[in-house]
Amino acid sequence: MARASKREQIAQAALEQFHSRGFHATGINDITAAAGAPKGSFYNHFSSKEESALEALSRYADGLRFDILVTPGRPALDRLRAHFEFLGRMMFDSGFARGCLVGNFGAEVADHNATIRAAVRQSFDQWAGLIGQVLAEAREAGELDAGLDVDEAARFVLSAWEGTLLVARADKTSAPFDSFFHMVFGVVLR
Amino acid sequence: MARASKREQIAQAALEQFHSRGFHATGINDITAAAGAPKGSFYNHFSSKEESALEALSRYADGLRFDILVTPGRPALDRLRAHFEFLGRMMFDSGFARGCLVGNFGAEVADHNATIRAAVRQSFDQWAGLIGQVLAEAREAGELDAGLDVDEAARFVLSAWEGTLLVARADKTSAPFDSFFHMVFGVVLR
Structure with a gap:
């Protein structure tokens, strides 16, 4: 439950960071910091920055x-x-x-x-x-x-x-x- | 004369790199490498990446x-x-x-x-x-x-x-x- 919730926070933070900073200017650090999560935790939920960008795009389209x-x-x-x-x-x-x-x-x-x-x-x-x-x-x-x-x-x-x-x-x-x-x-x- | 020519090569390389890669994905290294110039030479001609981007924009508009x-x-x-x-x-x-x-x-x-x-x-x-x-x-x-x-x-x-x-x-x-x-x-x- 806590894990699912942390994934949601990271995914939502990724959307916000990509939208406000752009793709290249957004680092994994920026995403985890905005989500209040340790940097390494990103890779518990996403295999790459690209994968989180694809989910951000899908969430944005929604x-x-x-x-x-x-x-x-x-x-x-x-x-x-x-x-x-x-x-x-x-x-x-x-x-x-x-x-x-x-x-x-x-x-x-x-x-x-x-x-x-x-x-x-x-x-x-x-x-x-x-x-x-x-x-x-x-x-x-x-x-x-x-x-x-x-x-x-x-x-x-x-x-x-x-x-x-x-x-x-x-x-x-x-x-x-x-x-x-x-x-x-x-x-x-x- | 050589100096003016090198500046021209760096300015033109900056335009091409910014146009093909984007601003954040372009490093000073990319610009000088494309111009066939040593990395440090960039700062003989431009004070910053921003300054070269402004000149690239002007050259592009031309x-x-x-x-x-x-x-x-x-x-x-x-x-x-x-x-x-x-x-x-x-x-x-x-x-x-x-x-x-x-x-x-x-x-x-x-x-x-x-x-x-x-x-x-x-x-x-x-x-x-x-x-x-x-x-x-x-x-x-x-x-x-x-x-x-x-x-x-x-x-x-x-x-x-x-x-x-x-x-x-x-x-x-x-x-x-x-x-x-x-x-x-x-x-x-x-």
């Missing part, structure tokens, strides 16, 4: 609130907007820092680690797939131009979101988010 | 071919497309690796180093400003909807480009670029 996209009860585009507004609030609350862990690993690690690259790709594919389903539903409901390629539009909106987070981390203002919401919901998806 | 955006002789939107096509070819040629150094430093370093963050922000601001000028010219020429907010559209297109590079590094296919070009030039800018 917090992306895909449920907002797929829970019925309101128009499809309202759900898409609410999904990104939820994620945008996390950026505001962090002072426009940290960004998206999927994108961060894509930028920092994907070129150098095939396992992490595959996990990043899978996260993006799943995310774009869900956005595509929402857009298909919106198109079906007449909320969107009947000629819109919803799969291309979904990939594009997700790329634009990732780039918005990246630019906002340098800008430290909400201006990149204002552009995203106005352009996506006022121009792209009409 | 290669972004802003001249394609501003050189007259063809319609504004053709220039914008040619600019991104040039940058896209660099990604194809690198096997969809390395991405944009401005974005990479934005993702990996901006939260932790105010000087590099300011340089990243300045690069993005300059780039978005030039795209905004091209879009204003296109709007003036009737190539764009008269109601388009060209400054917001410029920031959005630049964010979408940065996100496209990031997703492509995980995807290792041209699909993210296809979505970018179809959506930007077929849907956003019309």
